[in-house]
Amino acid sequence: MNRKVAVIGVGNSKFGKRDDVTIRELAWEAVKEALEDAGLTQKDINITVIGSTAYRGTEIYPAPPVSEYCGFVGKSPIRVEAACATGSSAAFTAINLIASGLADIVMAIGVDKMTEVDTATSLAIGGRGGNYYWEFQLYGTTFPTYYALYATRHMAVFGTTEEDMALASVKAHKYASLNEKAHFRNRITVEDVLKSRVISWPIKLLDSSPISDGSAAVIFASEEKVKELKIDTPIWVKGIGYSSDTSYIAARGEWIGLEAARDAAVKAYKMAKVSPMDIEYATVHDCFSIAEIMAYEDLGFVDKGKGAELLREGQTEKDGRVAVNLFGGLKAKGHPLGATGLSMIYEITKQLREEAGPVQHSFKRYLALTHNVGGTGHYAYVMIFNR
Amino acid sequence: MDGIPLLFKYTVPDKLYEKFWEGLKKGEIYASRCKKCGSLYFPPQRDCNKCMSSDMEWVKLKEEGELMTFSIVKQKPQGFESFPDYTVAIVRNLDGVNLMCWVKGEPKVGKKVKLTTDGQRLICEVIE
Numbered sequence: 350m351n352r353k354v355a356v357i358g359v360g361n362s363k364f365g366k367r368d369d370v371t372i373r374e375l376a377w378e379a380v381k382e383a384l385e386d387a388g389l390t391q392k393d394i395n396i397t398v399i400g401s402t403a404y405r406g407t408e409i410y411p412a413p414p415v416s417e418y419c420g421f422v423g424k425s426p427i428r429v430e431a432a433c434a435t436g437s438s439a440a441f442t443a444i445n446l447i448a449s450g451l452a453d454i455v456m457a458i459g460v461d462k463m464t465e466v467d468t469a470t471s472l473a474i475g476g477r478g479g480n481y482y483w484e485f486q487l488y489g490t491t492f493p494t495y496y497a498l499y500a501t502r503h504m505a506v507f508g509t510t511e512e513d514m515a516l517a518s519v520k521a522h523k524y525a526s527l528n529e530k531a532h533f534r535n536r537i538t539v540e541d542v543l544k545s546r547v548i549s550w551p552i553k554l555l556d557s558s559p560i561s562d563g564s565a566a567v568i569f570a571s572e573e574k575v576k577e578l579k580i581d582t583p584i585w586v587k588g589i590g591y592s593s594d595t596s597y598i599a600a601r602g603e604w605i606g607l608e609a610a611r612d613a614a615v616k617a618y619k620m621a622k623v624s625p626m627d628i629e630y631a632t633v634h635d636c637f638s639i640a641e642i643m644a645y646e647d648l649g650f651v652d653k654g655k656g657a658e659l660l661r662e663g664q665t666e667k668d669g670r671v672a673v674n675l676f677g678g679l680k681a682k683g684h685p686l687g688a689t690g691l692s693m694i695y696e697i698t699k700q701l702r703e704e705a706g707p708v709q710h711s712f713k714r715y716l717a718l719t720h721n722v723g724g725t726g727h728y729a730y731v732m733i734f735n736r
Numbered sequence: 737m738d739g740i741p742l743l744f745k746y747t748v749p750d751k752l753y754e755k756f757w758e759g760l761k762k763g764e765i766y767a768s769r770c771k772k773c774g775s776l777y778f779p780p781q782r783d784c785n786k787c788m789s790s791d792m793e794w795v796k797l798k799e800e801g802e803l804m805t806f807s808i809v810k811q812k813p814q815g816f817e818s819f820p821d822y823t824v825a826i827v828r829n830l831d832g833v834n835l836m837c838w839v840k841g842e843p844k845v846g847k848k849v850k851l852t853t854d855g856q857r858l859i860c861e862v863i864e
Contacts, residue, residue, distance in 0.1 A: 407739045465739065473814035482748065483779040487857040488824050488836055489809060489816035497807030498826060505805070505845035550808040597779055599826045599834040604805050 350448035355575050355583035356734070357454075358387025358568035359695040364683030365532040366464045367562035372401075372408050373418035376460040379566035379688070380419045383456065387568045388578070391420040394568070395452035399428045399460070400439030401687040404474050405560075406462040415460060432478055433636060434723030435459060436565060436690025437730035443569050444586055453571045460564035461687035471560055478724045480596035493549040493557060493637065495598055495725035500551050500639035502604040506654070511551055513657035514638035515542035518555050518680050520666070521635060525677025527707045532561050532683030542638075556638040561683030565691035567698075582702045587716075588621030588733035590614055594726045605654075607726030610634075610647040614720070617731040618649075623716060625649030628671055628733070630700050630710050630717040632693035635678040644720050645673075648731070668711050675700070675708040690730065693719040701736045712736075753780050755794045760853045765797040767833060778833045799851045801829035801860060806843040827851060827860045 360382030362375055370378075384390060397419075399412040408414055416425035431438035436459035443457040463471065475492030476485045484490050503509045519539055525531035537555060545555040575583045592612035595601055601608065618624060625648055633644035642656035650671055651659045659665060665673035676682050676696045679689060697717045699705045715736035722729050750757060759766045768780035772789040778797070783790045806825035809816075816822075823839040827849055837851065841862030849860035 469812070469814045469817065472811065476813045480779070484836055485813075486748065488838060489813055489819065489822065490824055490836075491809060491811065491813050493811075494807045494809055494824055498805045498824070501807060501845060502805035547808070547810045549810065552807070597836070599836045600778070602834060604826065 352448050352450060353572040354444045354447045354569050354586045355572070355580070356567055356586070356694060356698050357570045357575060357578065357580045357583055358383040358389065359698045360386060360566040361530055361692050361695045362564040362688070363530045364561045364563035364685060364688070367462070368464065372406055372411050372460055372462045373414050375462060375562060376415040376458055376564045377419055379460070379564040380456070380458060383566040383568050389454070389568065393454055394421065394424060394456045395454050396446055397421045397425045397456045397458055398439045398442045398446070399425060399458045400430070400435040400691070401428060401460050402430055402432060402435050403461065405466045405471055407465055408462070411460065415458065419458070431728040432723035433634070433684070433686050434690055434721045434728040434730050435687045436692065437719065437721040437732065438690070438723070438728070440567060440690055440694060440732065441589065441591065441730060443567070444589065447569055447571050453574045454568065456566055456568045457691055458564065458566045459688040459691040461685040462562045463560045463685055464562050468560070479598050479727070483597050491549055493552045496637040496639055497549040497552045498598060499604045499643065499725070500637070503639060503643065504551065506605050509642060509657045511543060512539055513660065514556055514642065515539040516660050517635055517638040517641040518542050520660070521674060521678040521680035524675045524708055525681030528676045528682060531677040531681055532559050533677070533681045552637055552639070558636045558679040558684040561685045563683055563685035563688045563692070565688040565695050567691050567694045582736060584698045584701050584734050584736060586732065587623070587735050588617040588619070590617030590620070590731040592616070592729050596727060598725060606643045606647045607722060607729060609726040609729035610644065610720060610722055610731070613729040613731040614648050617718070617733050621733040623733065627714060627716050628718050629712050629714060630672045630697065631720060632696050633673055633678070633720045634722040635674060635680050636684060636722070638680070640722070641673070641678070648718070648720055667708060672710040675705065675710060690719065690721040693721055694732070697734050701734060752782070756780055760857065761855050763852045765799070765835070765851055765853070765858060766794045767797050768792045769795045776831070776833065778835060797833055797851070798830040801827040801849050801851050803839070803843060803845060803847045803849050803860065803862065804828050804834065805845055806839055825860055
């Protein structure tokens with residue numbers, strides 16, 4: 350990057366079924382918190398980048414109403430979308446606007462109101478998350494089906510079990526119970542997961558992240574502005590990795606990990622000049638329980654096929670070797686597609702600033718990472734941050 | 737309160753890959769191949785992104801294959817509610833092409849399958 354970029358303000362709305370608000374008020378919850386966190390007002394922001402998938406909401410062009418409501422008229426020339434990695438695509442764009450020198454302070458706003466349609470409609474929209482013409486039209490694939498194809502293959506090749514996958518959900522709910530902004534606050538057991546309704550075998554209801562409403566916002570600034578504003582604990586962007594994969598899932602040749610995520614991770618580590626073993630905290634894209642296990646492997650925390658072992662050993666718990674998703678993950682914190690990637694940066698920022706309360710992880714090097722996947726590895730972003 | 741419903745009605749091109757759709761009716765599976773560089777495409781493509789040629793030919797794919805992975809769809813999306821539970825699989829055929837299909841029979845990773853169609857989509861029959 351031509352210029353260093355830091356996170357200087359973060360906000361996150363309450364995630365969940367938010368039928369008390371429209372997308373505008375929902376976005377405002379995160380925007381207000383981020384502005385207050387940075388000690389800025391709207392006039393300090395040069396540009397906003399709004400990330401929203403929008404297809405499940407009534408506002409299918411949500412950027413103008415969100416921008417107007419939040420006081421950013423004249424500053425919101427773009428909305429971005431990368432399916433479930435939409436939030437990271439907003440961050441990616443915002444960071445680049447600053448690194449390039451076009452802007453000094455940029456806010457990335459991620460928001461989605463996904464519960465305005467019924468579940469059958471939502472599944473039909475998610476099922477289009479690959480290649481409509483050659484998949485959904487012919488085979489009625491749902492979004493869980495795509496990840497289920499990976500789960501079945503991972504089980505057959507590495508002996509990963511449904512119990513192993515359930516552990517990811519149990520961990521997510523345990524930490525979400527401590528997060529007042531989480532969609533779910535209840536704790537669950539392995540047995541609860543195994544006995545829950547099958548959605549697309551081997552994926553069951555409690556292996557799955559919920560359909561959530563929510564928003565998150567992150568303010569990025571140039572090094573010059575960080576100094577000028579006398580920001581106490583800027584969180585620096587050290588590395589950015591990105592990649593993508595085929596839309597037609599069968600074309601990939603193997604279904605035991607997400608090649609796009611692996612590629613993105615390699616790029617991010619290289620740019621940050623760190624190795625997977627240096628990472629102390631990670632938010633991983635656990636849209637389904639198998640996704641968390643594959644993420645450990647794709648990020649290089651363990652060898653391929655050893656993800657379940659890392660989970661079983663408790664090494665991804667608070668104060669473990671690499672703590673993962675201590676705010677409850679997509680599974681229990683919730684997964685409003687546009688917000689998720691930015692909510693990950695919110696989490697990393699709180700952790701690196703040591704403002705994470707009951708789930709504060711202990712750091713030595715203050716190195717953390719976000720792993721945000723769009724579709725079934727159709728997009729991938731890995732970003733590395735340090736204090 | 738209820739929002740205003742938005743009904744999307746789509747028209748999908750059916751002449752574009754006519755040979756493929758005709759093949760489905762006869763139990764045959766077609767991929768496209770670039771006449772210039774030999775690249776094989778499934779799903780079929782009308783244009784070769786490797787050598788930029790649009791001079792393509794149809795190739796009939798072999799019906800023998802191996803079941804790579806599968807999932808049983810219990811909760812169905814809009815448009816498929818009336819179907820009984822169906823199993824979606826990925827099969828690798830003897831040409832080395834990977835295809836999505838529905839499964840007939842008891843699925844298991846690694847099983848030999850025979851690729852065919854039900855007139856509307858690809859089917860793999862598990863060979864016992």
